[in-house]
Amino acid sequence: MNIAKIKKLKVQGLVSDIRGSWANMSNSQSYASLRKDGNMEIMLSNIRVCKILADLVKTSLGPLGMKKLILMDLNDLVATSDGGTILRWLDMMEISPPVVKMMIEAARAQEIEFGDGCISTVLLIGEFLSKAEELIKxxxxxxxxxDGYKKALSKAIELMREKLSIQISLSQQEILRNIIKTAIKQSQADDAEWLSKVLLDAVIKAMSINDCKFDLDLDRVKIINVKGGYLRDSCLIHGVVLEKKGLDPNMPKKIENARIVLLNTPIALNQAKFIERNFKALLTSPQHVQQIMMQRRKILENIAEKIIATGANVIISSQNIDDIVLGYFARNNAMAIRWAGKFDLRKISYATGAKIISNPEEVTANDLGFAESVEEVKFGDDKMIIVRCGDNSKVISIVVRGAGRVIAEEAEKSIKKGLYAARSVIRDTRIVYGGGAIEIDLAIGLEDYAYSIKSKEQIVVQKFAEALEEIPVQLARSTGLDPITTLAELKALHQEGRRTFGVDVLNARIADMRNAGVFEPASIKENIIKTSVEAALMILRIDDVFVTKKKFGKKYEDKEVLEEMHKEARELELRLGKELRRDYEKVAIDDTWRWLPKRY
Structure with a gap:
């Protein structure tokens, strides 16, 4: 089967599964038929849809999780196990059920805040709803x-905070490196050891910026992925890297002891910033054209001269710099870079102390920033500008290399996950054991708690505990271990008090997570469970769905809706009477016909 045909199918299996399970509920007649059996049937249909999405995504959990092939265009293929990427693609698909959108939004909120946990969030939402379906039946x-889920959630958070989490010191760099390594193993298992050392250096440097010991400002860290080379060619730079920026051939390729001017305005006359708006020129001879061009050159060179007079030898603008000005800078052995990104400009300002100027004629020596060097460097096929600021730089850049664009992008995502994990543990220094160990502990604790409840909520709390066990079960599946045997052995070990044991995914065995160095920030685990429960409860509260009509446009192809609109209009006509109809006209607004005064 060729790529075009695959593209045309739009992953037909997934769409048909979700839509089929939803029983074609995108029209009002299907809802009406479900309502005949009671609103509970609509709730169960929503749950079944969520379970399908969870089953689709959960196979990508863990370092050995399966990848999904995403076809974004005929020539644009991505194979990824990154939950955020998978969910963004699913969000773009034409999948009708709104509960699917709710699950995706919940998972993406987790990713935005903590950089990871999308797959775990979707998996747990699906499991909580699956257990709820069993209870409903x-x-x-x-x-x-x-109510039972709320109690179980409250108890789970209490257990994590009081008994199951470990308080660490940020001076324990080996544990911090292991946390980063655990986060990046999802897609970079082979190079996690080496990459975690690079990221630890970046984190320590970023923590020292402005003596920020209890937070990690990710705005001060820039990540650039470059096609070409190998992952181990990646490097950490104390400064800012400007992507795909080449210099004028006549300019110097490297400036030592750089004195930098930052502009967020163009140095050009065609922007009408340096001439009056009503400026007009009357040309009566060819010499006048030459005079105007000479005057234009003089104005631009005067501006460039004022900038050079401040002592600046590197000029960086987020907008255009006229070729005449570039030539003047080149003759004066200065480097000029145009069309730099606004965020890059801000980072260079942080790193060098330069002020961002809005008027190039007002630049003074006090506005300059300083860097050890600014040079043009070639990475693969791309030319980039590196602003090096030395060990005291307030911004760091990580250049990520990869054999291809997809590999480089996947490596960049892994690095971001590692940085987010580090930030989480810097903000909240509690950690838990990974590999499903914390979920087993929580499940056992909740089962014990359930026996203290003397109502039906006891069964609900037990089912909540069973849902948490799906994390280690899925990790075991991804390694080829028998999930039932693995779960039984883990629970037996934890009952004996050996609560550091979990699934060692890379070695396909049950192992001590403390010795294996598998740690995770407790704050991420807490938020995954909270987000999952909140999303599941929101879906459980839905007992009916109302399908609104489409907005009325130039072409309205839904004949049934049109007939309804005409019927409404006829009813209105009968009510209004002949005299009123003379002063009113029928107007289509949104999804219905309305009678409005003719002067409207």
């Missing part, structure tokens, strides 16, 4: 399930 009302 046993005759337990959704309101009791909701």
């Amino acid at each position: 046993l005759g337990i009302h959704p309101a009791i399930i909701i």
Whole structure:
């Protein structure tokens, strides 16, 4: 089967599964048929849809998780196990059920805040809803399930904070490196050891900026992925890297002891910033054209001269710099870079102390920033500008190399996950054991807690505990281990008090996570469980769905809706009477016909 045909199918299996499970509920008749059996059937249909999405995504959990092939264009293929990428693609698909959108939004909120945990969030939402479905079929009302889940969530957070998390010191750099390594193993298992050392250096440097010991300002860290080379060719630079920026051939390729001017305005006359708006020129001879061009050159060179007079030898603008000005800078052995990004300009300002100027004629020596060097460097096929600021730089850049664009992008995502994990543990220094160990501990603790509840909520809390066990079960599946045997052995070990044991995914065995160096920030785990429960409860509270009509446009192809609109219009006509109809006209607004005064 060729690529075009695959593209045309639009992953037909997934779409048909989700839409089929939803029983073509995108039209009002299907909802009406479900309502005949009671609103509970709509709730169960929503749950079944969520389970399908969870089953699709959960196979990508862990370092050995399966990849999804994403076809974004005929010539644009991505194979990834990154949850955020998978969910963004699913969000672009034409999938009808709104509950799917709700799950995706919940997972993406987790990613935005913590950089990771998308797959775990979707998996747990699916499991919480699956257990709720079992309880509903046993005759337990959704309101009791909701209350039970709330109690279980509260107890789980209490257990994590008081008993199951470990407080560390940020001076324990080996643990911090292991946390970073655990985060990046998802897609860079082979190079996680080496890459975690590079990232630890970046984190330590970023923490020292402005004596920020209890936070990690990711705005001071720039990550650039470059096609070409190998991952181990990646490097950490104390300064800022400007992507794909080449210099004028006549300019110097390297400036030592750089004195930098930053501009967020063009140095050009065609922007009408240096001449009056009503400026007009009357040309009566060819010599006048030459005079105007000479005057234009004089104005631009005067501006360039004022900038050079401040002592600046590197000029960086977020907008255009006229070729005449570039030539003047080149003759004066100065480097000029145009069309730099605004965020890059801000980072260079942080790193060098330069002020961002809006008027190039007002630049003074006090506005300059300083760097050890500014040079043009070639990475693969791309030319880039590196602003090196030395060990005291307030901004660091990580250049990520990869054999191809997709590999480089996947490596960049892994690095971001590592940085987010480091930031989480810097903000909240509690950690937990990974490999499913914390989920087993929580499940056992919740099972014990359930026996203290003397109502139907006892069963609900037990089901909540069972849902958490799906994390280590899925990790075991990804390695080829038997999930039932693995779960039983883990629970037995934890009951004996050996709560550091979890699934060693890379070695396909049960192992001590402390010795294996598999740690995760407790704040990320807490938020995954909170987000998953909140999303599941929101879906459980939905007992009906109302499908609104499409907005009325130039072409309205839904004949059924058109007939309804005409019917409404006829009813209105009968009500209004002949005299009123003389003063009113029928107007289509959004999804219905309305009678409005003719002067409207």
